[in-house]
Amino acid sequence: MxxxxxxxxxxxxxxxxxxxxxxxxxxxxxxxxxxxxxxxxxxxxxxxxxxxxxxxxxxxxxxxxxxxxxxxxxxxxxxxxxxxxxxxxxxxxxxxxxxxxxxxxxxxxxxxxxxxxxxxxxxxxxxxxxxxxxxxxxxxxxxxxxxxxxxxxxxxxxxxxxxxxxxxxxxxxxxxxxxxxxxxxxxxxxxxxxxxxxxxxxxxxxxTVDRSQPHADIDYKAVRVAPSETEHAVVNVLRYFDAHAAIVFCHTREAVRKLHGSLAERGFAAVALSGEMGQNERNHALQALRDGRARVCVATDVAARGIDLPGLDLVIHAELPRGRDALLHRSGRTGRAGRKGVCVLIVPFNRRRRAEMLLDQAGVEAQWLGPPSAEQVRQRDQERLLQDPVFADESSEEDVATARLLLAQHSAEDIAAAFVRSMRSRLPEPEEVYDGGPQREGPARERRGREARESDEPRSSYDPLKAERGPSGPTVWFRLSIGRRNNADPRWLLPIICRRGHITKKEIGAIRIFDRETRFEVAEEAADRFAEVALGKGGKGEDIRIDRSEAPEFGDRERSEGGRNRPPRRFRDGPEGERPDGRRERGPRPDFAGEKPPFKPRRPREDGAEKPPFAKAARFDKAAGKPGKDADKRRPMGPKRAHKADKRKG
Structure with a gap:
């Protein structure tokens, strides 16, 4: 109207x-x-x-x-x-x-x-x-x-x-x-x-708020990544969508400064926006975005509150918002006045549940997917190149003359390849990013309900937390090049395994520590991804090496809760009953058929008499001039104390 x-x-x-x-x-x-x-x-x-x-x-x-x-x-x-x-x-x-x-x-x-x-x-x-x-x-x-x-x-x-x-x-x-x-x-x-x-x-x-459909003009996407590859995921998301203007949100000024420097180093036309900047700097940054001289803004929540940037088509949450309102206000920078926008949440796999709760609270349904790979980014570059408006523009006589001169000296294929190289050189190179885990369809509440319905256990005994704890299916064994001699302990081995292989602790089973090595289980569905990352990048040429292994020979009955325990003595290196240093293991304790073991006999004195039952020396009663009460139940005084007692008495 x-x-x-x-x-x-x-x-x-x-x-x-x-x-x-x-x-x-x-x-x-x-x-x-x-x-x-x-x-x-x-x-x-x-x-x-x-x-x-x-x-x-x-x-x-x-x-x-x-x-x-x-x-x-x-x-x-x-x-x-x-x-x-x-x-x-x-x-x-x-x-x-x-x-x-x-x-x-x-x-x-x-x-x-x-x-x-x-x-x-x-x-x-x-x-x-x-x-x-x-x-x-x-x-x-x-x-x-x-x-x-x-x-x-x-x-x-x-x-x-x-x-x-x-x-x-x-x-x-x-x-x-x-x-x-x-x-x-x-x-x-x-x-x-x-x-x-x-x-x-x-x-x-x-x-005028339609709470049944919050931000209907915004397409939400949740990208699962490894915690150590958040920055690489931001780079590939920016390259994949290639928005006219994008804003990347971080929590702190230090995070803004670091990410802005990293993007600028890679060749992005980026500006920063944080509270530590002067007003003139902030005005210049926003004006650069409006003029098109910059295409990416890295900002904190407060600094970007309420700003309206024309053509802002992409919002990236490099760090998860701290609450529902922060999510909606951040995302509201795009999808304004009837325009369509895309909002991408970078979700490390160890913050997956937090992200799902956040989306549920905001009433937002997000599409979960892996980070854009380098191949996908290059494919999108090819599609954009074929649809580039430069091919639709009318050529001038000077352009035609230059093209004929080039064709006279080079083939059409060489000219096209040179054009592609020229266009590609202006773009930042995408990063190799690994998927942060398997896809789980639907919001968290619906998924847990679906798992309960599909579970064979009675409904009253179903525990969604227990169902997600540890690998429940087949596993694959791997080996670390450290053991007890290196003070190996599951408390610090577990984070190393997760970081090297880009998996979660839920995908790790038993951890068994030997004298010179450690063997551990990885869920079969994550084993190929773990091997590609840990053996291909983080497992070679470092102090801690990772390679595939066979299952240890001792049985599951020796596992403690969670499977992360030290093996018993009889399964250590060397023959059974013999320790690596050559000394024999202690024999089994005698079995007293449930009775208490006999008392250890008292050691006899040198003169053959038994030691008195009470070891405390007798006290001397100064007022009475004689030994104290019940002295006969106490150990007699030795010669030295008797001499001192005589001196006091005299």
């Missing part, structure tokens, strides 16, 4: 930008029942919220006037959680209100405060800023709130999460009571409801 009736100048701005139909949230704020009222809006990320509250403010700021008057004290205040989002909101409102002659300025941390003070002194119509900087201007008297007709809180849930509650309350208390208050948030949590109840009057509630 076309846009509802709006202000003529705003309608021209929308037409110039190609806006033909409003989004759900834009149509809701323009409804008659929402006019000139406080609004409490929850809408999905990327649904056009900035334009929505810009349209909602038109009647309050302009009324029946065609254009804004001379700039003086600001008429509206927009508060955003981050610098990037505030600058983005300023740009959106600037083109929306441009035909009406509005002057819109920004006040954000990290920018020149003196320049902002001069802009406020010169007058404006709308101020967009972050909570901390806006409060600073209010406390110093640079920002006059007396003429505020409306205050907008964009991404209110994020501002509360970042600890801006006190700043927000200070700003809202300073604004006139008769103002309009528009609160926009992805979700209306308890804190948001309390804030709205305190500062809004008879707010009109708008909810």
């Amino acid at each position: 076309p846009f509802p009736t709006t202000h003529p100048s705003v309608a021209r701005a929308l037409a110039e930008r190609g806006y033909e139909e409003p989004t759900a949230v834009q149509a809701a704020v323009l409804a008659p029942e929402a006019q000139d009222r406080d609004l409490l809006v929850s809408a999905q990320t990327g649904s056009g919220k900035t334009v929505a509250f810009g349209l909602a403010l038109v009647s309050t700021l302009l009324g029946e006037a065609e254009r804004f008057g001379a700039p003086a004290e600001p008429l509206a205040l927009v508060i955003a959680p981050t610098r990037e989002l505030a600058l983005q909101v300023q740009r959106e409102l600037a083109w929306l209100y441009a035909p009406a002659g509005a002057r819109i300025i920004s006040c954000v941390g990290g920018m020149d405060v003196r320049r902002e003070a001069r802009a406020l002194a010169d007058g404006c119509h709308v101020v967009v800023g972050t909570p901390g900087r806006l409060r600073d201007h209010l406390e110093r008297g640079r920002l006059d709130p007396s003429q505020f007709r409306a205050v907008v809180l964009d991404e209110a849930d994020e501002m509360l999460d970042l600890g801006f509650r006190e700043d927000l309350e200070f700003i809202l208390d300073a604004a006139p009571v008769e103002r309009r208050t528009l609160l926009f948030s992805a979700t209306i949590a308890k804190d948001i409801a309390i804030l709205a109840k305190r500062f809004q009057r008879d707010a009109f509630r708008i909810d």
Whole structure:
């Protein structure tokens, strides 16, 4: 449907930008029942919220006037959680209100405060800023709130999460009571409801979130990898999808710095975005993405909050989000305003269950698959090369003349091969990545229920955790070149085996340690993958060597729980009953038929008399001048103590 009736100048701005139909949230704020009222809006990320509250403010700021008057004290205040989002909101409102002659300025941390003070002194119509900087201007008297007709809180849930509650309350208390208050948030949590109840009057509630289908325009994929190959998986995912613009999320600034350096070294046009960067650096990074000079942005969660990058088709979670909201906000950078996007979660096999729980909580169904291999990436390169727009462009006479000159000196095949080499040299080389484990279809809850139904055990005794613990089928034996002489212990051998072979501890069975070597079981379904990785890469030319082995000769009855125990003495190196150092093993303990062994006889004294039953020396009673009570039950004093007792007595 076309846009509802709006202000003529705003309608021209929308037409110039190609806006033909409003989004759900834009149509809701323009409804008659929402006019000139406080609004409490929850809408999905990327649904056009900035334009929505810009349209909602038109009647309050302009009324029946065609254009804004001379700039003086600001008429509206927009508060955003981050610098990037505030600058983005300023740009959106600037083109929306441009035909009406509005002057819109920004006040954000990290920018020149003196320049902002001069802009406020010169007058404006709308101020967009972050909570901390806006409060600073209010406390110093640079920002006059007396003429505020409306205050907008964009991404209110994020501002509360970042600890801006006190700043927000200070700003809202300073604004006139008769103002309009528009609160926009992805979700209306308890804190948001309390804030709205305190500062809004008879707010009109708008909810455009379809919780049954979260992020319907985003295709979720979960890529299972080995923990040590996360970086390689990111490289191959970027090369496989070859998106016009992509963003890669990490948890910390250090992780952003490391991954950005690695991608830049491989030849990707990448920029970084983190809290430690200055505002100018962050602006240049975002502008490079918008201009196309950079195609990959490596960012932390907070730094990328709310930013809108045109053409962002791919989001990669290099590190799993810390919660459901973080997953949805990260993924919401793509699939915006009706565009389709792809979201890829890089899942190390030891974090598989955590990823499944995260997807279940978010109500998202992801396709589980292995990382794109180098062969798959090169195949996609060939497909893109055949469909390259360069072949559809019309050739000029100069191009044709150069082509004929080349054909006169080289064959067509040589020219085509040179063109392919030239195109390939501009692309980063893909990495060799190994699959992080077998595919398990369906969400975790459905899979566990399916396993319970397929299990032969009674339903009451089925334990999904027990069913997934250790290999239940046939196994293959391998050998490590270390043993007891190297202080081998399963506690540190198990991580080495998992890391070298890119398998999980659930795929490892018995571990049996011998004097000079260690043998262990690997599930048969993972044995080929383990052999390819451990024997091909990590098993040769290192201190610890891995190769295939035969099963040890001793039986399963010697295994302790989990199978990771030391072999008994009689199965060590050397003949049975003989130790490697030549000494004989101890014989079996005598069998007393369940009775207690006899007491060991007392050792006789040199004079032939038995040792008294009590070893404690007799005490001397000084007051009575004689040995203490029950002295006859104690051991007699020796000559030395008797002499000392006589001296005390005398």
